Amino acid sequence: MVNENNISMKRINKFHDDHKWRQFHNAKDLALSISIESAELLELFQWTTAEKAVENKYESIEEELADILIYSYTLAEKLGMDIDKIIEKKLVKNLKKYPV
DSSP states (O other), X not given: OOOTTOHHHHHHHHHHHXXXXXXXXXXXXXXXXXXXXXXXXXXXXXXXXXXXXXXXXXXXXXXXXXXXXXXXXXXXXHTTOOXXXXXXXXXXXXXXXXXX
C-alpha cells in the first residue's frame, strides 16, 4: 500500500476526507479519472511544439500532472499497492525486456 508516512498521501487523504469524497473512490472511477486527466495534459501539447507548450503552459502542465499523480496514488492506495514496489517491479521487468 502507499506509504502513509508519505506527506503527499496524508494531505491527499485529508483533502478527500474533508470533502467526503472517498466514498466515490472506486477503482473504476479512479482509473477513468487518470485517463481523463491524461487527456487534459495531452491537450496542452496539441497544435504546438513540446518546447512552446512547456514555455507557455508550464503551470497548467504542472496542475494536470499533479491531478494524474493524485488519482494514481489514490488508486494504488485503494488497491493496497505500494508505489515504490510496483515501480521497482516494473523497472526490473523493463530491464529484462529492453537490456542495455
